[in-house]
Amino acid sequence: MNQHAFFQWALMALILVLVGCAGTSETVPTQEPVDVVDPTAGGAETGAIVGGSSLSRRQYGPDAPPGSPLAQRAIYFDYDAATVKAEYRPVAEAHGTYLSENPRIRVVLEGNADERGTREYNIALGERRAHAVRRIMLYQGAQPEQIQVVSYGEERPVSAGSGDSAWAQNRRVEIVYAGEE
């Protein structure tokens, strides 16, 4: 390769990189970006970091008037309880109906707990809460394959404090739409 050809090649490469960057910044990812995990590179001191940054999450789902049940994306629970309270039932029902009417739409129910008690028991408790919401959605006609359940237990609090109000905010199921396939 002579010098001229090399510079042409380098310029092309640079343009491609820039176009690539501009393109991705405008493209809305349909899924949370997840770093490719090399099973052999998960090790110490490599500097590799796994998983996707939670701030890159994007909200999908129905456009609903603020204040309507469909606009609410979280359902809150009492301590050590997994019963959907009467005040939150319309929220679960509205999303269940929406899913039923939009069978290609998928949702993840993220169960959460407050920080009290053991971490793995709280994972189980968060899942029980998410399943309680899921059952209501299924009654409304949503299909099982539309709803995925993940429990984060006490690992992803929305309020970092220790106290009744922080705990009440953290005992929740979040309804996270994955966008249409």
Next chain:
Amino acid sequence: MKRWIRAVSLMAVAWVISSPGQAELTIRITQGTEAALPIVVLPLAWTGQGQGTPPPEDVAAIIRSDLARSGRFRPLIEWPETPSTVDQVRYPVWRATGADSLVLGQVRPAAGGQYEVDVQLLDVFQGTRLERYTNLVGADELRDVAHYYSDLIYQRLTGEPGLFDSQIAYITQQQEADGPRYALMVADSDGERPKRALRSYAPIMSPAWSPDGNRLAYVTFEADRAEVYVQDLAGQRQVISSFPGINGAPVWSPDGRRLALTLSKDGNPEIYLVDVSTRQLRRLTQNSAIDTEPAWLPDGSGLVFTSDRGGSPQLYQMPVRGGVAERLTFDGEYNAGATVSPDGRKIAMVHRTNGDYRIAVLDRDTRLLTVLTRGRLDESPSFAPNGSMILYAAKSGGVDVLEAVSVDGGFRQQLQLDQGQVREPAWSPLRKR
């Protein structure tokens, strides 16, 4: 009895073991014990003046702080003279210090940049030498040999196995501009030489040591759902369990072949056994309640686990072959997260009392429950390899820290990161030497 008062006040003056480096744990003794044995650990003489590099680690200082952290010894911090061989020792001088035991020795230069560490343990009152330990080690093994000798001294003087030649795994969380970073860390038992085994944008949970101390099982959410991985200390890792729903609470069988863990793939959380090499699964519990947090009995015959089948979380025990689960805890409305002591006689757990979550120990013979800690949100108990202490997670001033308490409750320490949160400690078995 003035002697023990002096001991307690001396110990309460924050025995700080710190060194440069990020995310390193600083250990502070917060409560001493009257039963600590007075001991002098003299600086080891370096005999290599003019030949070779002086040792980069202070072996005697490491032994001294190990023994202090055990709660069983009170290393004196002043001494009248500094002999480095037995023939230089004038026993009457040492009897006057009140020390029961004297540790002294030398570090000598050896071929290939190595060091010959020579440590002797003397009985001050008998005026005799009890033990002599020598090893040829590289510069990067000086800390290891120091912990090893701490254990040998501990065992020789207390009659019980030591605990320092071991590691602790723990989870850290640091806040960055774009969100939290989680890490699975492995450090020496004194918090030194921390190494990052895994770094993630997503939560990491429930680290568990294999019985040979070479591998860790843990839960990671890096794929936006729970999975169980097994990773060796070189960083090689593999997925063990990635079913829909919960993949959680892994713990190694005493023979290291299986993990007990929690899966909810069949609808609700149940305890399973998985063969680590074949991935073959066996379901142990069949119950519509939550069954989770398995803990092995050290003989491998059974498991203790948490279940809310009786209406509130309590501990149950069942044979590993399956069968009837027997309820173990009856004090209070919340007993969860069990771990069994290495000798199988005690079960540590999280116990709620007056709204506070504390570490309690159940004696398996007497069935008596003793609350050991004083926090509001204490959790994740882990026994030292000799069962003498329990390391656990606590909150201090709104920050997640680690604390340790002797199983008799008499001796306490706190382990805090210079920045960020630390939780879910897991104390490894002793290294095989």
